Amino acid sequence: xxxxxxxxxxxxxxxxxxxxxxxxxxxxxxxxxxxxxxxxxxxxxxxxxxxxxxxxxxxxxxxxxxxxxxxxxxxxxxxxxxxxxxxxxxxxxxxxxxxxxxxxxxxxxxxxxxxxxxxxxxxxxxxxxxxxxxxxxxxxxxxxxxxxxxxxxxxxxxxxxxxxxxxxxxxxxxxxxxxxxxxxxxxxxxxxxxxxxxxxxxxxxxxxxxxxxxxxxxxxxxxxxxxxxxxxxxxxxxxxxxxxxxxxxxxxxxxxxxxxxxxxxxxxxxxxxxxxx
Amino acid sequence: xxxxxxxxxxxxxxxxxxxxxxxxxxxxxxxxxxxxxxxxxxxxxxxxxxxxxxxxxxxxxxxxxxxxxxxxxxxxxxxxxxxxxxxxxxxxxxxxxxxxxxxxxxxxxxxxxxxxxxxxxxxxxxxxxxxxxxxxxxxxxxxxxxxxxxxxxxxxxxxxxxxxxxxxxxxxxxxxxxxxxxxxxxxxxxxxxxxxxxxxxxxxxxxxxxxxxxxxxxxxxxxxxxxxxxxxxxxxxxxxxxxxxxxxxxxxxxxxxxxxxxxxxxxxxxxxxxxxx
DNA sequence: CCATGTTTGGAATGAACATTCCACGTTGAC
DNA sequence: GTCAACGTGGAATGTTCATTCCAAACATGG
Numbered sequence: 001x002x003x004x005x006x007x008x009x010x011x012x013x014x015x016x017x018x019x020x021x022x023x024x025x026x027x028x029x030x031x032x033x034x035x036x037x038x039x040x041x042x043x044x045x046x047x048x049x050x051x052x053x054x055x056x057x058x059x060x061x062x063x064x065x066x067x068x069x070x071x072x073x074x075x076x077x078x079x080x081x082x083x084x085x086x087x088x089x090x091x092x093x094x095x096x097x098x099x100x101x102x103x104x105x106x107x108x109x110x111x112x113x114x115x116x117x118x119x120x121x122x123x124x125x126x127x128x129x130x131x132x133x134x135x136x137x138x139x140x141x142x143x144x145x146x147x148x149x150x151x152x153x154x155x156x157x158x159x160x161x162x163x164x165x166x167x168x169x170x171x172x173x174x175x176x177x178x179x180x181x182x183x184x185x186x187x188x189x190x191x192x193x194x195x196x197x198x199x200x201x202x203x204x205x206x207x208x209x210x211x212x213x214x215x216x217x218x219x220x221x222x223x224x225x226x227x228x229x230x231x232x233x234x235x236x237x238x239x240x241x242x243x244x245x246x247x248x249x250x251x252x253x254x255x256x257x258x259x260x261x262x263x264x265x266x267x268x269x270x271x272x273x274x275x276x277x
Numbered sequence: 278x279x280x281x282x283x284x285x286x287x288x289x290x291x292x293x294x295x296x297x298x299x300x301x302x303x304x305x306x307x308x309x310x311x312x313x314x315x316x317x318x319x320x321x322x323x324x325x326x327x328x329x330x331x332x333x334x335x336x337x338x339x340x341x342x343x344x345x346x347x348x349x350x351x352x353x354x355x356x357x358x359x360x361x362x363x364x365x366x367x368x369x370x371x372x373x374x375x376x377x378x379x380x381x382x383x384x385x386x387x388x389x390x391x392x393x394x395x396x397x398x399x400x401x402x403x404x405x406x407x408x409x410x411x412x413x414x415x416x417x418x419x420x421x422x423x424x425x426x427x428x429x430x431x432x433x434x435x436x437x438x439x440x441x442x443x444x445x446x447x448x449x450x451x452x453x454x455x456x457x458x459x460x461x462x463x464x465x466x467x468x469x470x471x472x473x474x475x476x477x478x479x480x481x482x483x484x485x486x487x488x489x490x491x492x493x494x495x496x497x498x499x500x501x502x503x504x505x506x507x508x509x510x511x512x513x514x515x516x517x518x519x520x521x522x523x524x525x526x527x528x529x530x531x532x533x534x535x536x537x538x539x540x541x542x543x544x545x546x547x548x549x550x551x552x553x554x
Numbered sequence: 555c556c557a558t559g560t561t562t563g564g565a566a567t568g569a570a571c572a573t574t575c576c577a578c579g580t581t582g583a584c
Numbered sequence: 585g586t587c588a589a590c591g592t593g594g595a596a597t598g599t600t601c602a603t604t605c606c607a608a609a610c611a612t613g614g
Contacts, residue, residue, distance in 0.1 A: 026560080026561055026562085027561080027562090028561075028562065028563095029561090041362075041363050044362075045359050045362075045363065047600080047601065047602085048601070048602055048603085049600085049601070049602085057562095057563095058562075058563055058564070059564095059601090059602070059603085060562085060563075060564080060602095060603075060604080060605095061561095061562075061563085062602090063602070063603060063604085064561090064562090073602065073603060074602065074603080075602065075603095082322050085318075085321075085322075085362050086318050086322070107410060107411075107413075107414040108546070108549060108550075109410070109413055109414045109417040109542075109546040109549075109550070110410040110413065110414065112542050112545055112546045112549065113408065113410070113413055113539075113542040113546070114405070115542070116538045116539075116541050116542040116545075117401055117404055117405045117538055117542070119538070120397075120401045120534060120535070120537070120538040121398065121401050124394055124397045124398050124401070124534065127394055128390075128391070128394045131390065133384060133386070133387040133390070134384075136384075136386055136387065136390055137384040137386045137387065140386040155443060156440070156443055158439060158440075158443070159436035159437065159439045159440035159443070159537075160436065162435060162436045162439060163433070163435075163436040163533060166432060166433055166435070166436070167530065250541075250542075250545075251545065253444065253541055253544075253545050254541075255537045255538045255540070255541035255542075256440060256533075256537045257397060257401065257534040257535070257537050257538050258397070258534070260397070260436075260532045260533045260534050260537055261393045261394055261396070261397040261532045261534050262390075262393075263532070264393050264527075264530055264531075264532040265386075265389050265390040265392070265393040265394070265527075265532075267530075268389055268393075268527070268528065268530050269385070269386040269389045269390070272385060272386075272389065273385075273386070303590080303591055303592090304591080304592090305591075305592065305593095306591090324570080324571065324572085325571070325572055325573085326570085326571075326572090334592095334593095335592075335593055335594070336571090336572075336573085336594095337572095337573075337574080337575095337592080337593075337594080338591095338592075338593085339572090340572070340573060340574085341591090341592090350572065350573060351572065351573080352572065352573090
């Protein structure tokens with residue numbers, strides 16, 4: 001039986017159609033539907049026979065599946081899976097390589113620029129892989145419940161905390177930025193109570209001050225959440241929750257791209273949690 | 278004639294082999310080589326006949342080409358082109374979607390986190406597209422020739438300039454960070470001479486102070502390079518060079534991921550240019 | 555428990571495919 | 585100018601492929 005409905009025009013439409021109708025599909029077709037969405041690359045490259053084998057159905061089932069969604073045959077459906085791969089923007093390295101071989105001799109500044117852009121990309125990739133959603137959620141809850149959030153950061157980490165401070169200000173979340181002027185830091189921290197919380201940031205080489213301050217807070221029963229770049233960071237041991245974000249570097253210099261994204265996500269999540277009560 | 282050499286193991290090896298031998302290849306094979314490197318996706322998906330047509334050669338030439346590089350036939354070579362697409366990390370949206378449909382109900386904080394990570398990715402993508410390498414190079418030269426670099430930034434831009442300040446300090450580049458304490462800014466700027474230069478950062482809504490200061494510098498013959506998020510920024514008109522970096526946002530909040538990458542590339546490029554004289 | 559419609563597995567079919575083969579052209583050496 | 589070696593185009597070939605078809609298994613409603 002050939003369906004009269006016309007086939008989805010692109011992969012997203014197909015995906016939507018599959019999800020919408022997956023309840024009313026017979027057993028084997030459901031099996032194909034699941035396989036198709038889980039292994040889109042296999043569908044794109046494989047032959048009906050090879051796909052059928054790994055999906056544990058008959059080739060004819062694949063054809064039937066395609067026809068159920070309005071295609072003339074399996075090949076028509078396969079085109080959508082291929083188009084998806086085609087349109088997917090090429091990887092970073094590929095693009096840079098294209099630039100290089102076209103431009104022949106690039107200025108050094110361009111090389112450096114591309115390097116940092118690529119490093120930023122990799123950092124953000126690593127970020128999503130490294131951050132555990134549950135730990136993140138716990139941290140948000142912890143900080144959202146604090147009366148005042150103390151932001152502890154020095155040197156390389158300071159731009160991050162200063163941006164969080166800016167955002168907290170806009171979001172009407174009470175905070176104290178520690179690390180600005182010399183001397184008064186400890187006085188400010190002395191006012192913190194266990195109803196408050198601290199967010200400490202420190203990357204290697206660790207500013208020992210930050211670690212000392214974080215430890216002092218923890219000792220007084222003030223929960224500490226921290227962002228660092230190593231499990232061996234002195235911050236890790238005194239923190240209720242801690243996150244390891246490794247920024248990819250270019251020529252030894254790190255941009256804070258991933259850390260910034262993390263910081264903003266944390267900041268906004270905290271504000272959102274408070275708003276909802 | 279069947280070559281005895283063994284075929285490249287991955288796409289990069291093949292690419293290298295093609296580039297290495299492209300000089301000694303006969304006419305039609307050179308044609309195929311060029312087509313293959315320019316349209317790798319076509320090779321991955323097409324059939325020998327379709328590829329032959331768009332490369333304007335005979336299908337048999339494709340087979341010969343593959344054999345020249347040690348493959349048994351065209352199909353063997355095609356496998357490498359397909360593997361390349363397969364291994365290419367999937368796009369960000371794809372991965373997030375996978376996360377979503379697996380995790381079913383995600384905590385709101387996770388959604389926010391993913392949103393910022395995706396936004397950071399997009400921002401960095403846009404960055405490479407938006408920055409003109411020549412303008413970047415000119416800016417580097419301009420700032421590298423300055424005696425002192427004045428960093429002008431307020432509010433949301435301040436974290437960027439403060440990180441540049443940190444890096445400049447490490448790199449032994451003389452700078453003045455403007456925008457820290459209230460009041461003394463204008464006094465500091467008054468000391469600048471045309472042998473210096475300024476780097477101004479301002480995003481909408483623009484801190485009018487920064488624009489005023491940048492204009493004042495420009496009026497006194499001090500070259501200004503600026504980073505902003507719109508061509509209509511007041512900074513653009515008074516700057517010798519200016520860059521437009523649009524940060525993708527998540528729920529109205531922007532992380533500074535792309536700007537940070539840009540800032541670090543600029544900073545390191547300046548230091549590098551100075552080091553080389 | 556039967557009748558009817560639907561789903562499924564597997565063989566049959568014909569089209570599309572990569573590959574091979576051979577005759578013709580082109581190039582370069584002697 | 586002739587010959588040999590190499591490169592090239594296009595038809596021939598045998599294989600692989602998607603598709604179709606049909607009978608058997610399975611559900612579904614009376």
